[in-house]
Amino acid sequence: MNKKITIFDSTLRDGVQGQGISFSVEDKLKIVKCLDKLGVEYIEAGNPGSNPKDIEFFKRIKELTLKKSKIVAFGSTRRVGVETKDDNNVKNLLAVETDAICIFGKSWDFHATEILKTTLDENLQMIKDTVSYLKGKNKQVFFDAEHFFDGYKNNSEYAMKTVEAAKEAGADAVVLCDTNGGTLPQEIYEITKAVQDAFKDISIGVHAHNDMGMAVANSIMAVEGGANHIQGTFIGFGERCGNANLSTIIPILQLKMGFNIVDSEKLSELTSSARFISEVSNITLNDDAPFVGNGAFAHKGGMHIDAVCKDPVSYEHIEPTLVGNKRRFLISEVSGKSTVYSQIQKISPELPKDCEETKIITERLKELEFQGYQFEGAEGTVELIMRKILGKYKPFFELIDFKVIGEQPSLDSNFKSTAMMHIVVDGKKEMTAAEGEGPINALDKALRKALEVFYPELQSVRLVDYKVRVLDTGCATKAKVRVLIESTDGEEKWSTVGVSTDIIEASWVALVDSIEYKLIKNIEKKLKAYF
Template identity: 55%
Template structure:
């Protein structure tokens, strides 16, 4: 098995994505997660760009990493100046990383019309900057910015920028598809021609996803001979994002038999990706290859039957290879066999013709007719099963709740716009709590968890990660029935619950209370009863 080095730029290129921001503590956590996964290089920022990155690199000196090498990122020197006098280059040296990534222009258009210098001066800027860094003791990767566009415009000059980098002492040449607009076939052709022009020199690929081909272009470059792939673990980054390294790793490991995780197992891929998503405060969409919640989800009855008999009939790999799991979605089209499989989690000795199974199928159809949709909220359906089988003991009962909103809000400096009061009864004891939130549902969620944490401390680790509302019968205007889906997490596991009502607050309450009860059942906590 040959190897490909993954170069993760979540903390640099990824942080340029809209809505993405990392604190120093966040950055340190991401570095540790990526190192555990087995990523070879972690580009952690530009120490010359802001105080936060300067602080990060200072603290990063104390990190002990098993696999990854930290990389500082910066540009070539300014035109008509000396490398030794350039503040950016001095900061790169002060970061004391073993590897530094220097980017320079490889497209004549950028040289003459953007940084407005001569082609000769641009080559000198590349050569001088890299030489300054290598003489300080760090290895240099040269990121040839806009290389593919430059190659199509003037291939000889684009290659001349690579030669200038080598003359300065660069160890690896990274071809950047910066605009993200080329087809993978063009990326493969140009990569192959470049490798032929620079025999024996390590070549990398840095692709963006502006036409949705970031991963495909990266794989095409690897098949053409590239030995390093740059991207971000979850694909976020500037504009449409970078090549998704979780997908790249999945393809390299399961399709091309390539070790891209420094000998570590791909089984960590899903868990690490979700950990980084949690730190970045982003959601991994269900359909994300390999790591998404729906990547191995099956709904249709024939699909479910087939995958249960012969998994490879509908799955291209075993989900366990990448740390994910198969999900068989509950719905009216799923069939009685799946219903039985779900029931077996609670009562293992029923068969598909048992009256209980038949009645549960009828209840499922009735609930879906009312607007429930359990394919995305299996956790709520587990509670339906328990209630139907008389195996359900409530963890709390609602006495009443009230939400209060006003505009303008009483405290103009607070983000809170609503307040909620919740009174519950737990084990014969009543408790009441109020909380503020950004909207009525957030306030209700805060108040419910606050009042229950005194009885069930494990709920302190639980918080909402997503909230969706869908109007089911728009013809009813403001009296329409709504469906609310709530996704919750404790930092390790994620589950989704559902509520339906003509009152959006009530629908939210149903989903919120289900999310809490599901968590308590999953942890084996006994209800507090009288």
């Protein structure tokens, strides 16, 4: 397909309006580098007149040499009754010296008269003046037609006049915004097509919000209607319910619709990019996120797994490696020997399908499930169990003992705990202690502190989730508990599980599995790199 689609990322501007999202300047610079490496064409980086952090960012970004991306400053049209050259917002936009600027203005007559408290003609003049002034400064200018779809449905004639005003002033693209996120896909298609038919000689874009869960679908329908510029945030977060998710849109456009969005080798970095940005953003990437989620290509049912082993196309719409993800087979009570064998092959590919080890491992997993273990979301523990039975496991340390002490009351009213630990690695002893917010946190800190002496690579590992489930509630405080923890090293995520009547012991089992799994994966990476 010859038509070019421009990707415009707003993670650092619209994304920061999402609940719980706050970037430091360093965070923003890291995300810019990631998006540039992937090949995103435009990165909207913030409003230089809104806060000191954005002002500092625009100073620092000049120090970076970007290979692909262009940095975009964001702001509004001039204010009512103010000449463009005197408008402080416009001055701030020019001061940061970006090659591209995105200006938003009102396209809904209601907003012009009731929110801005101006006339419809003055609103059009504000659009013309601001766009033409910035074009006169040799800037590439995108005009975000705010609330365009709502405006079109209420007064199509006036909404179209705002597009015409931006076009006549020289805008490089007019972006139709579904600002409230309440427009249906078919409406998006029809309205976008009407605009494209009326303005054939200007680039038309779309900016969709996810208030009805349709931001991705709406963006795709806009492309079908003629749009060639898509705005969104990389993993979908943003104000209210979020923005169009570019990590979903990019592979749809490239793999399903034939557009050349990024280089194919860069597309294979899509998953790692999404996970990196989620880490920097301090949020957990949903396992069920299309294309890039940990469960996007996860199979659980025995018959499904058997079919995928015969031919992946039976239950996968694309090859996972195209987007840098991987296929996962989940071990659970509905798994059969085929599922277990598929996992064994990753560790001992030389073993035949009907080997005795498959039977032994299957029985062991079912035995542990009867005791309260759940392996569906604990692939780290499953692999360690298999390695122990297959003779492919060697412990990385020996625990001599640990002691956890909790004191109450404490001076600062917080329940502080202390863990003391004594371990041995290759005959060398290490004793350490750590204080934590409760016994499990103290134990986690002490274990890492001791092991990092021998395995410094563990410094990158942290827990991202910790879940406790009481298994037999009728036993009250002596009930058995299951602890599931999720860990990450900033690139990969893995889960491990422990079960005991003692929550500290259950947590200890899961923590040790998590660390040993990471160390095993590091050894495998080194071997692959060597050979």
